[in-house]
């Protein structure tokens with residue numbers, strides 16, 4: 160991304176999982192806001208249709224989750240004057256393009272997508288009962304992306320296989336339907352976030368359902384309670400024991416994984432408190448800094464970092480009419496772009512009424 164000279168257009172989205180956590184912020188939102196402020200043309204989509212691929216039966220929380228996520232986006236600093244915030248299901252053109260794209264991808268290609276395989280494993284799904292829609296998850300995502308013709312798709316590493324398929328579909332469409340005309344679609348590139356994934360407070364993968372996350376809306380007391388339970392060096396028991404902020408690769412368990420994977424509190428200091436991080440590590444190693452006060456300090460750092468986000472969120476939450484207007488305006492702006500692309504698509508595919516039928 161650093162090699163890019165002229166800011167272009169980006170499209171990214173999230174499934175509406177409700178209130179967002181620090182991992183969502185570091186892995187995506189922070190990047191979106193930075194690009195927005197660098198003059199990129201941002202399009203951000205609430206992928207509510209994608210939510211149905213794995214939870215199609217219980218939709219009772221869907222609207223509340225969309226609302227919470229949009230508030231968190233605004234709270235994080237997405238500026239509706241600069242960025243287009245919209246809801247996938249409000250732009251029906253995505254569904255049309257998804258249908259047309261679905262003819263250009265083989266079933267075998269979709270079955271090879273690692274994200275689908277991981278979901279089958281993690282959610283204990285039966286491969287034989289995967290729905291047609293779930294198999295087509297990435298085809299819908301390709302439609303989401305390409306309908307806006309972005310140059311880049313800022314996403315986490317886990318989304319790269321989807322972007323790869325998106326590029327293949329763009330290439331295939333242009334090859335099949337644009338022989339006698341300019342290509343309709345660009346081949347957008349994934350723009351990965353620079354910061355490595357933030358681990359959950361317990362040292363495992365961050366996940367809201369596990370409860371090892373800090374939510375952007377957590378008040379200071381809640382942050383302190385959660386940080387108090389964070390994973391640190393298991394061998395640092397007394398305050399004066401020398402600690403190991405970094406992972407210790409000399410001791411492995413039976414499966415060859417390091418017994419000590421590094422102190423999570425230190426990882427968070429590095430991300431949110433870079434000015435003090437080296438000094439904190441030095442004092443931890445020297446046995447002059449104990450975990451309890453160090454955690455208290457981190458909790459304060461995080462609370463301060465989240466304070467402006469919390470304040471902005473409260474302001475938006477107090478004005479639901481404003482938020483509704485922001486999203487309605489985003490839907491309108493997204494629709495205008497999507498409609499123009501679909502016009503080109505239909506024309507390229509000879510789906511536009513012609514001759515006597517056109518009148």
Ligand code: TRP
Pocket residue numbers: 170171172173174206209299300303304312314318321
């Ligand atoms: N698959 C993405 C996720 O789980 C959500 C998503 C849907 C998306 N459509 C997209 C992301 C288009 C980027 C671009 O987070």
